[in-house]
Amino acid sequence: MSSALFVRSLLVAGLMMGIVGCASTTGHATAEGAAATNAATSADSLAQTNWELTRWTTKASVDRAIPHGDNGEPIQLVFLAQGDQYRVSGFSGCNRYMGSYRLQTGKLSISVKGNTRMACMSPEKAQLEQSYLQALSGIRSFTLDSGSAPRHLTFNVANGDVLEFVRRQDPPTPR
Template sequence: MKRASSVIAAIAALLGAAACAQTPAAGDHPPIVGAWDVTAIDGAAVPADVTATVAFAEDGQVSGVGGCNRYGGRYSYAGGVVTVSELFATKMACMEPNKMDVETKFHQRFTGDLKVALASGGALTLGADAGSLVLRPAAQ
C-alpha cells in the first residue's frame, strides 16, 4: 500500500510540473505535433505484431508505446531538430521477443537531439548519428 501511495504521489508531481510548463503560442506549433506510428527502426520494419507509437502534444509533452511499455516525457523543436528529454516508462516485461527487441531499439534511438525530415508522402524521419526512426501518421 505504501508503494502504491508513493507511485501515485510521483505521478501527481510529474503531472503538476507538466501543467506549470510554458506552452508555445497559438499557431507556433511544430510540424511534428500529432500521433504517429513507428514503422521502421534503423531501416528495419517494425514487425506487424508489435505496436510502437509517438504522440507529440502541442504543450511539449511526448508519449506513446515503445513496443511493450508506455512512456512519456518532454520535447522541444527548433531549427529542424526535436530534442527528446525527461523520458520515463512503465517496466512491464513482455514475453514476446519481438516486442522487447523493438522496445530496446526504440528507446536507444528516441532520445536526445534528432534531426527531423518530413517526406512528401507523409513519413516523418527522426535521425541521429546512431540511427533513425521512420514514423507515419497514425490512423484516426
C-alpha cells in the first residue's frame, strides 16, 4: 500500500470514528399519508423488515449515485424487534451500523449508536456513507405505500433530500 493511500485511509477512518463517536437521533419523524399513520400506531409495524436504499434525490432534484459497497452489498436499513428491544442495523456503504428505533404516537425516531470502523476504499464512498448517516439523523417525515405489507418507504430529510427504500427479503423473526 502506498504511503499516500495509507494516509488517506487513516484520515477516512478517523472521520468515520468521529461520526460514530456521538449517537445521532432523528427529530421524531412525522408519519405522512394513511399507511404511515397507520403503521405509526404500533411499535411493531416496521419490525422484522429489511429495506434497500434505491433512490436519493437531493433538494435540487438531482438523483445522487448510490453505489454498492466494495463487497457488492447495497445500503440498507433493517428494523428488528424482540420483546421491548427495537433495533436498527444495516450497511451504510463501507461499514455496518447499529442503533435503536421507536415508532410511537405517530412518529418514528432512529438513533444510530455506532458502526464498524473499516476504511472506505474511496473518498466518494466515505462521503456517501457520512451523508447517509447524517440523513438518518435528519429525518423529518416518512411515508409508506401500503398499510398491510408496505413495499416502499420514503424518508424526507430536514435538508430537503428524499431517500427512497424498497423492501427486500425480511430477516427471520427471532425466537
